[in-house]
Amino acid sequence: MQTSESIKPDRVKQPVLAERVLAPLGGWQAHDWGVTLTLGQRKLALQAISNDILRLVLCDDSGHIPASTVAVLPDAVQSRAGRCAVEETDEEVTFRLESWTVRIDRQLGKFDVTDSRGSVTAAGMQLFSPATGGVGAVLQAAPATRFYGLGEEAGGLDKRHEAYTMWNSDVYAPHVPEMETLYVSIPFVIRFDAGVASGLFLDNPGKTKFDFRSRFPAYEVSAATGGFDCYLFAGPTLKDVISAYTRLTGRIELPPRWAMGYHQSRYSYETQDEVLALAHTFQDKEIPLDAIYLDIHYMDGYRVFTFDRNRFPNPQQMCDELRDMGINVVTIVDPGVKRDPEYHVYRDGIANDVFCKSVEGDIFIGDVWPGPSAFPDFTDDRVGRWWADQHDFYLQRGIRGIWNDMNEPAVFNETKTMDIEVMHRNNGYPRTHRELHNLYGMLMSKATYEGLAEKLGGERPFLLTRAGYSGVQRYAAVWTGDNRSFWEHMAMAIPMVLNMGMSGIAFGGPDVGGFAHHTTGELLARWTQMGAFFPFFRNHSALETLRQEPWSFGEDIEHIVRKYIRLRYRLLPYQYTLFREASETGVPIMRPLVLEYPDDPATYNLDDQFLVGCDILVAPVCRPDLRCRAVYLPAGTWVNYWTGEHLEGGRHVLVDAPLATLPLFVRAGSIIPVDLGESNRPGQLALEIYEGKAGEVGEGRLYEDDGLTFAYREGRYRDRQLTAEFHSDHVLVRANATHDGYGQADEECLIRMHWRDGTVSEAIGCGSSFEISLNRLA
Ligand code: GLC
Numbered sequence: 001m002q003t004s005e006s007i008k009p010d011r012v013k014q015p016v017l018a019e020r021v022l023a024p025l026g027g028w029q030a031h032d033w034g035v036t037l038t039l040g041q042r043k044l045a046l047q048a049i050s051n052d053i054l055r056l057v058l059c060d061d062s063g064h065i066p067a068s069t070v071a072v073l074p075d076a077v078q079s080r081a082g083r084c085a086v087e088e089t090d091e092e093v094t095f096r097l098e099s100w101t102v103r104i105d106r107q108l109g110k111f112d113v114t115d116s117r118g119s120v121t122a123a124g125m126q127l128f129s130p131a132t133g134g135v136g137a138v139l140q141a142a143p144a145t146r147f148y149g150l151g152e153e154a155g156g157l158d159k160r161h162e163a164y165t166m167w168n169s170d171v172y173a174p175h176v177p178e179m180e181t182l183y184v185s186i187p188f189v190i191r192f193d194a195g196v197a198s199g200l201f202l203d204n205p206g207k208t209k210f211d212f213r214s215r216f217p218a219y220e221v222s223a224a225t226g227g228f229d230c231y232l233f234a235g236p237t238l239k240d241v242i243s244a245y246t247r248l249t250g251r252i253e254l255p256p257r258w259a260m261g262y263h264q265s266r267y268s269y270e271t272q273d274e275v276l277a278l279a280h281t282f283q284d285k286e287i288p289l290d291a292i293y294l295d296i297h298y299m300d301g302y303r304v305f306t307f308d309r310n311r312f313p314n315p316q317q318m319c320d321e322l323r324d325m326g327i328n329v330v331t332i333v334d335p336g337v338k339r340d341p342e343y344h345v346y347r348d349g350i351a352n353d354v355f356c357k358s359v360e361g362d363i364f365i366g367d368v369w370p371g372p373s374a375f376p377d378f379t380d381d382r383v384g385r386w387w388a389d390q391h392d393f394y395l396q397r398g399i400r401g402i403w404n405d406m407n408e409p410a411v412f413n414e415t416k417t418m419d420i421e422v423m424h425r426n427n428g429y430p431r432t433h434r435e436l437h438n439l440y441g442m443l444m445s446k447a448t449y450e451g452l453a454e455k456l457g458g459e460r461p462f463l464l465t466r467a468g469y470s471g472v473q474r475y476a477a478v479w480t481g482d483n484r485s486f487w488e489h490m491a492m493a494i495p496m497v498l499n500m501g502m503s504g505i506a507f508g509g510p511d512v513g514g515f516a517h518h519t520t521g522e523l524l525a526r527w528t529q530m531g532a533f534f535p536f537f538r539n540h541s542a543l544e545t546l547r548q549e550p551w552s553f554g555e556d557i558e559h560i561v562r563k564y565i566r567l568r569y570r571l572l573p574y575q576y577t578l579f580r581e582a583s584e585t586g587v588p589i590m591r592p593l594v595l596e597y598p599d600d601p602a603t604y605n606l607d608d609q610f611l612v613g614c615d616i617l618v619a620p621v622c623r624p625d626l627r628c629r630a631v632y633l634p635a636g637t638w639v640n641y642w643t644g645e646h647l648e649g650g651r652h653v654l655v656d657a658p659l660a661t662l663p664l665f666v667r668a669g670s671i672i673p674v675d676l677g678e679s680n681r682p683g684q685l686a687l688e689i690y691e692g693k694a695g696e697v698g699e700g701r702l703y704e705d706d707g708l709t710f711a712y713r714e715g716r717y718r719d720r721q722l723t724a725e726f727h728s729d730h731v732l733v734r735a736n737a738t739h740d741g742y743g744q745a746d747e748e749c750l751i752r753m754h755w756r757d758g759t760v761s762e763a764i765g766c767g768s769s770f771e772i773s774l775n776r777l778a
Contacts, residue, residue: 019136022127023109025093028086035084035095036063039109039127046084048098049077051116052234052244058127058135058227066227067429069203069439070446071471076248115234121198122232124218136209136222137230139200143217145193146604148238148592149503150210151186151468152480154179157495157592157607159189163211168438168467169417170410172482172516175489183408183481184468185438186503187221188249190241195598199233199241201248205438205469226435238502238595239587246504246586250474254583255507257707258328259401259462259477260575261290261680262532262565264549265330265511265540268297271311272318278549279327287550287562288569288680291328291401291462293540298331302370303338305345305393319398326680330401330464331394335409335444336373339365345390349374354383356433359423366411366418375409375418378443379436380425387444388451395455401462402448404476407441408467441467442475449475458709464536470504477507477536485514485545490527491622495607497534501588502595507579509536513548521553522624522659525560529662530620532568533612535579535589560660566678571616573673573685573702578613580703589613597634600650606632615670615700619655619663629663631655637668639690644758646691666690668756671700671722671733676750682707686750687765689724689733698724702735705742715741718768730775737768 026038034047036059043059055077060066068077085096094103099116113122124140147159155162155177166185175182187208188201202208206225214220221230233244264282269275275292282289298315300306307315319329337346337355349355355374356364365372377383391402411417420434433440445465452461465476472478480496483489493510500508512531513519519527519541528550531537541548550561568575578589588595591611593603609619609631617638619631633649640647640655641664647653655663666672669692677683692698700722705712719739725732733751749765751772759777 019131020129021109022129023107025104025106025109028093028095030084030086032083034097035086037095037104042127044127046095046097046100046102048100049231049248050244051099052240053248054097054100054113054121054232055230056232057229060227066229068229069205070443071203071205071249071469073248073250073471113232115198117234117236119196119198119234119236121234122200127228130222132224134222134224134226135228136220137228138215138218138220141191141217141219142193145191145217147212147219148190148192148594149186149188149199149499151184151188151503151505152182152478152496152500152508154182154492154496156605157498157594158605159210159212161213161216163209163213166208166210166438168408168441168469170406170408174484174486175481175492177492183441183466184472184478184500184505186468186470186500186505188245188470188503189221190238190502192238192594192598192604197235197238197241197598199245201231201233201245201470203229203231203470206435207437238598239585242502242504242588243586246473249471249504251504251586252473252506252579252583253475254460254579254712255462255477256400256460257572257576257682258290258680260535260572260579261537262288262568263291263293263330263538264289265293265538266295266547266549267515267541267543268295269293270297272313272315275318275329276321279322279325281549281551282327283325285551285558285562287565288678289327290680291330292322293403293538294329294331296332296334296369301338303340303343303345304333304336305390307397315399316397323398328401328462329399330403330462331399332403332405333448334368334404334406335375335378335440336366336368336370336406337376338370339372339374346374349376349386352386354380354386356418356422356424358419358421364419364422366409366413368406368410368412376444377425378440378447379427379431381427383425384443384447385451387447388454391448391451391455395452400456400459402452402464404441404444404448404463404465404467407444407465409440438469441465442469442472445472445475458711460708460710468505473504473506477509478505479508479536479538480510482515482542483510484517485519485523485541485548486517487523487622487624489514490523490530490620491608493530493534494610494620497590498588498592498607498610501535501590502592504586506582506586506588507535509534509538511538511540513539513541515540516542516545518546519548520624521557524548524553525557525659526621528561529564530618530622532564533590533610533616533618535575537568563660564662569678569680570674570676571672573675573704574613574616576707577673577701577703581613581701593632593634600634602632603634615667615672617665617667619665621657621662627658628654628656631663631665633665637693638665639668639754640664641666644754646756668692669696669698669724669726671698671724673700673702673722684750685747686752687722687733687735689731689751689753691731691754691756692724692726694726694728696726698726700724712742715739718742720768730773732771732773733763733765734771735765735769740768743768
């Protein structure tokens with residue numbers, strides 16, 4: 001516990017150290033890929049990667065451009081050779097690289113970067129070496145500039161006035177807005193100025209800082225170690241920037257459908273009998289469930305790749321029985337391998353020389369759950385393959401999902417992590433842990449995902465991770481770590497996951513109900529209502545906390561929780577299509593309103609409500625005892641999902657929210673594909689259409705495939721464009737298959753037209769493409 005002593009004057013006073021600006025501009029040299037120029041004592045390379053991505057990278061001491069990290073897709077940076085035209089005046093030099101313009105003040109070394117539209121992507125950017133070492137940049141901004149992204153950081157949606165340190169950390173202390181580090185580091189920020197967006201990614205997996213406070217309204221990005229390898233992304237829209245960033249660092253892979261369902265976890269379900277009883281309770285209570293998680297107690301003394309034989313005498317039989325019920329098992333796998341000469345994984349690891357070592361060759365041993373443990377060096381592909389092979393143990397027992405935890409890596413010591421002097425192999429280019437720290441969790445996920453993808457015989461893997469770095473979205477879903485059963489933590493999950501989504505990680509979510517502390521029936525009900533609309537939907541709680549399975553607080557709460565879990569399944573076809581879209585474009589599934597309404601300042605820091613896709617608006621109740629709440633409806637007409645009332649947007653409305661009701665709105669004119677079965681097995685498909693204005697054409701999309709395998713990559717999917725042409729007395733509904741490689745020709749789809757007056761007309765659409773007219777009821 002900290003006391004006031006932590007702010008004793010001599011503790012907080014910081015020495016003022018001089019920093020050195022990289023200036024003036026010396027000579028330059030054009031290459032067939034861009035230009036290198038001398039700034040002070042350093043060489044800076046400018047490389048136009050594409051019309052919307054410009055790389056600015058400081059060369060190393062021998063004048064070479066350092067290799068990109070694994071965050072960057074190799075194909076993404078090799079794409080373009082760029083010629084450079086130069087214009088000079090006495091004060092400035094202007095470099096034109098393809099569509100990019102970089103204008104540098106000769107004396108100050110300050111530069112402005114503009115994109116092909118003439119929008120400023122970086123203003124007054126000046127590089128400097130802090131006296132404490134490393135390198136940084138100061139960039140100018142306006143007082144009204146908003147900042148988004150930066151992964152899962154605590155606090156609100158807009159990061160203006162905040163400062164963050166990117167250093168993956170295991171933070172069990174209650175997450176509060178002033179926390180500067182959490183489990184995931186995404187050194188990517190979106191600048192948003194009067195409706196125009198641009199982005200910056202500092203590809204450095206050591207400790208980096210993003211400070212929007214100290215030099216306000218200017219901001220600073222800096223790295224304590226390693227190089228300065230920075231990418232600028234052109235807008236003009238937020239979606240353009242996210243799309244460019246995810247073209248560089250990758251997009252989510254389409255997960256199996258079951259990964260998008262409801263998941264139940266607990267630290268821990270401790271025995272095979274308990275797990276089976278849990279599954280049967282879900283079945284008996286008709287609460288759909290797709291996955292049960294096994295936390296660390298399933299193992300033999302916390303040794304990864306083992307089962308405790310007494311607690312889990314026959315894991316395969318358990319998995320088979322669960323699979324028959326449509327339930328998957330996800331096992332936790334931490335990176336620490338117990339130091340135990342009688343443990344085959346440790347012995348095999350030693351024999352294969354896979355563990356992290358100091359430069360002198362000593363294996364780094366740190367304390368985690370199993371006690372003293374060694375840590376695989378995932379920076380080496382050979383070690384990654386060794387790790388992946390260990391997963392045969394789970395696959396042979398019918399386990400299909402893996403949960404990577406403690407992979408910051410967390411160590412129970414003062415620094416909370418691995419010795420920063422550990423020397424990683426890094427595929428033949430050794431680097432210290434200090435330089436690569438933030439990559440550890442992402443590389444663990446990469447090894448696991450790639451191994452599973454290879455071994456699953458065409459099935460899509462599901463992987464969940466706690467730690468990550470840019471690019472982690474290619475391999476895993478991310479949950480926000482050890483939150484608590486606090487209303488504040490429920491509320492904070494919204495901006496956290498929204499910013500994750502704007503940082504490429506489209507598949508994320510918090511522990512629903514809260515992990516630590518004790519939930520209440522009301523909190524569980526409200527959190528489940530909200531969680532049902534997050535991309536990742538898992539209820540998880542800690543050892544010795546009150547139970548928080550859906551039925552833990554009596555029938556009334558159970559009823560509410562069931563209703564919203566079923567609603568999740570009802571809306572799965574809509575969500576599934578959004579997952580597909582995120583895998584194609586990087587645009588997140590769960591969206592802040594600013595993403596869809598960038599011209600509306602009321603949305604710029606709105607983070608107590610969100611959109612799913614662009615048609616569903618969710619306004620969770622994040623306070624106890626509240627039975628109504630203010631909801632901001634953006635421009636357009638919105639339909640109250642529960643009452644059918646049409647409301648004009650561009651204003652706040654006060655909405656009734658008794659405990660069983662989540663304020664939920666659908667955009668008028670939208671077409672929402674749903675599954676009427678509301679269960680973890682696909683059922684009857686329907687299109688719910690909400691009346692738009694006469695003369696308008698509503699649009700939607702429905703993507704379908706087998707929900708399990710990669711066959712969609714070979715064209716085994718169906719993609720339909722949906723339109724609804726609204727007339728005064730009827731609606732013309734069209735489904736048009738833009739790709740038709742899945743599904744049966746005579747398949748039926750129910751169409752439910754919700755008229756503004758509350759009546760509903762129904763019709764059946766048959767086959768992949770159809771056209772149907774539904775009349776307004778008399
Ligand atoms: C960490 C994880 C938590 C897990 C626990 C035990 O605290 O964040 O989700 O339950 O370890 O494995």
